[in-house]
Amino acid sequence: MTEKTPPDDELNLNKPVAPPPELVDHLDDEQREPEWLTEATERPPETPHIDHYDDEDDPDRWQESEDTAELAANEDESAPEHPWSQAEHDAAEVVQLKIRRQDDPFSTPYWQLFDIPSHERDNVLSLLRTLREHPITGSGERVDPVAFEHQCMEEVCGSCAMLINGRPRMACSALIADLEQPIVLEPLPKFPLVRDLMVDRSRLFEHLKRVQAWIHVDGAWDIHQPGLRIAQQQWARDYLYSRCMHCGCCMAACPQYDEHLDFVGPATLAQVRLMNAHPNGRATRSTRLHAIMGDGGLSDCGNAQNCVKVCPKEIPLTTAIGELGRATTVQLIKDFFGSSEP
Amino acid sequence: MSASLHNRHFLYRRIHSLLGLVPLGIFMVFHLWQNSQARLGAAHYNALVAKMAEINYLLVFEATLVVVPLLLHAAYGLVILGSGTAEPLRYSYRRNWLYWLQRMSGIAMIAFVALHLGLTRIAAIIDPSIYNDMYSHMQHSLSQPVTFGVYMVGLWLSVFHLANGLATAAITWGLTTNAAAQRRFGLLCIPFGLVLGALGTQGLIGFVL
Ligand code: SF4
Ligand code: SF4
Ligand code: FES
Numbered sequence: 001m002t003e004k005t006p007p008d009d010e011l012n013l014n015k016p017v018a019p020p021p022e023l024v025d026h027l028d029d030e031q032r033e034p035e036w037l038t039e040a041t042e043r044p045p046e047t048p049h050i051d052h053y054d055d056e057d058d059p060d061r062w063q064e065s066e067d068t069a070e071l072a073a074n075e076d077e078s079a080p081e082h083p084w085s086q087a088e089h090d091a092a093e094v095v096q097l098k099i100r101r102q103d104d105p106f107s108t109p110y111w112q113l114f115d116i117p118s119h120e121r122d123n124v125l126s127l128l129r130t131l132r133e134h135p136i137t138g139s140g141e142r143v144d145p146v147a148f149e150h151q152c153m154e155e156v157c158g159s160c161a162m163l164i165n166g167r168p169r170m171a172c173s174a175l176i177a178d179l180e181q182p183i184v185l186e187p188l189p190k191f192p193l194v195r196d197l198m199v200d201r202s203r204l205f206e207h208l209k210r211v212q213a214w215i216h217v218d219g220a221w222d223i224h225q226p227g228l229r230i231a232q233q234q235w236a237r238d239y240l241y242s243r244c245m246h247c248g249c250c251m252a253a254c255p256q257y258d259e260h261l262d263f264v265g266p267a268t269l270a271q272v273r274l275m276n277a278h279p280n281g282r283a284t285r286s287t288r289l290h291a292i293m294g295d296g297g298l299s300d301c302g303n304a305q306n307c308v309k310v311c312p313k314e315i316p317l318t319t320a321i322g323e324l325g326r327a328t329t330v331q332l333i334k335d336f337f338g339s340s341e342p
Numbered sequence: 343m344s345a346s347l348h349n350r351h352f353l354y355r356r357i358h359s360l361l362g363l364v365p366l367g368i369f370m371v372f373h374l375w376q377n378s379q380a381r382l383g384a385a386h387y388n389a390l391v392a393k394m395a396e397i398n399y400l401l402v403f404e405a406t407l408v409v410v411p412l413l414l415h416a417a418y419g420l421v422i423l424g425s426g427t428a429e430p431l432r433y434s435y436r437r438n439w440l441y442w443l444q445r446m447s448g449i450a451m452i453a454f455v456a457l458h459l460g461l462t463r464i465a466a467i468i469d470p471s472i473y474n475d476m477y478s479h480m481q482h483s484l485s486q487p488v489t490f491g492v493y494m495v496g497l498w499l500s501v502f503h504l505a506n507g508l509a510t511a512a513i514t515w516g517l518t519t520n521a522a523a524q525r526r527f528g529l530l531c532i533p534f535g536l537v538l539g540a541l542g543t544q545g546l547i548g549f550v551l
Binding site for chain 2: 166253255256258261263289290293294295297298299300302303304305306308309310316318319321322323324325326327328329330331332335336
């Protein structure tokens with residue numbers, strides 16, 4: 001008897017896997033007009049400029065004050081001196097960034113505009129890195145560098161999520177050519193703000209701990225047994241969920257998720273779906289199901305399905321939620337009527 | 343042990359969902375079907391009302407199948423409403439609009455059902471003779487354009503709330519698991535809502551024509 005091998009693309013996991021169409025609600029790429037930005041305020045005049053570098057011994061402090069003095073000297077001239085060299089300017093298109101800034105978690109946010117020379121195939125992060133070299137606003141004022149997070153530059157680490165033109169997405173995969181200008185950057189909502197575009201996402205780890213999103217190993221020693229087999233077809237499905245990089249975009253878009261609320265959010269639920277499908281994880285299925293049947297669990301989802309629309313990795317979150325709905329219904333029946341399973 | 347039974351949160355949500363579907367949803371279908379018979383005239387309609395009033399243990403049924411579920415569903419609905427920010431303008435996806443509309447129609451329904459009960463059951467407590475000729479009582483109140491308008495809006499919002507609630511309950515209970523199934527079932531709920539709304543509209547028009 002010959003065993004049928006699955007088609008090649010199901011086996012090749014290095015290739016990006018497109019989620020099976022029945023799992024994902026189609027992502028639409030329409031860019032929305034950010035109307036709510038009309039409320040935006042320019043930097044309030046009453047906010048004093050805070051100098052964060054008060055350390056007398058800091059060599060940068062001297063550097064900065066010299067720059068500031070130079071700038072102040074130039075202030076009288078009618079045209080503000082442009083920080084970018086002429087050559088750089090000629091080579092590139094100038095892109096306007098409008099960034100929502102906030103000096104610390106407790107101060108008032110304000111907007112700043114920056115004109116940055118941009119090259120073909122630049123993305124929002126590469127522009128932010130350029131800006132970091134010369135943090136000078138469009139009107140020529142030297143300001144504190146914009147704080148932001150990034151690591152991989154290839155949409156796998158999950159650290160650069162922010163609101164770009166009003167939508168939560170990864171700055172490293174947001175190509176300038178595809179964006180409407182001025183490009184409006186805001187910190188990812190629903191997470192405590194640290195500074196400028198930097199937020200504290202340590203809650204994500206707390207959520208994972210809460211639902212026990214891990215597999216218990218069968219032993220820390222060699223048990224002389226191969227790992228349990230997983231069917232290729234199931235593997236292909238599970239793989240979709242394993243690509244979650246915990247960026248928080250889905251939580252930012254979820255109407256039921258907020259830093260003041262209990263809800264663990266769609267990505268965490270999807271990890272429960274993933275761990276419960278694993279042959280070793282199956283043994284502790286009901287523990288995870290019970291965790292999401294508690295406060296802040298599955299039933300806090302309101303089925304708005306924004307999460308699946310914004311997830312940069314196209315993770316079939318709503319399918320995970322539907323499958324968990326069924327699993328918890330079965331679990332409820334088992335809990336009520338008793339069951340032989342643990 | 344069985345966290346789902348000891349932690350109320352999950353049970354409350356599922357009971358909320360179940361109450362909306364089983365007693366309340368079924369009652370709404372029945373109620374709209376029954377009132378669509380208004381078109382058959384005063385004699386037929388009043389005979390129907392009289393027959394209903396004769397049902398054995400009517401009050402018990404009304405209390406356990408309609409009033410208590412309605413109060414619980416509405417009260418817990420308001421609790422759920424306390425959490426969540428829809429932002430339908432920022433994320434203008436279809437499901438997000440429906441999420442927002444479900445909440446808004448829920449609030450509207452509380453007002454509408456209160457008004458509806460006030461104009462019928464409570465009015466009948468004050469003036470029992472209304473029961474003898476429910477048809478002309480309804481005809482009288484619906485002949486005022488404002489009342490008719492409010493009933494029409496209330497009817498369609500309620501029908502929406504039920505049809506959309508059916509679609510989301512299918513996800514919540516895990517009847518539809520993957521995205522394609524959820525979309526298919528959601529599409530099926532549209533004709534259900536339209537037929538139910540048409541039935542209700544027929545009833546309202548039946549009183550005034
Ligand atoms: S599910 Fe998607 S949007 Fe959510 S954290 Fe994971 S990768 Fe980010
Ligand atoms: S489907 Fe649930 S988890 Fe996803 S955005 Fe909506 S409420 Fe949030
Ligand atoms: S920098 Fe790693 S995801 Fe953008």
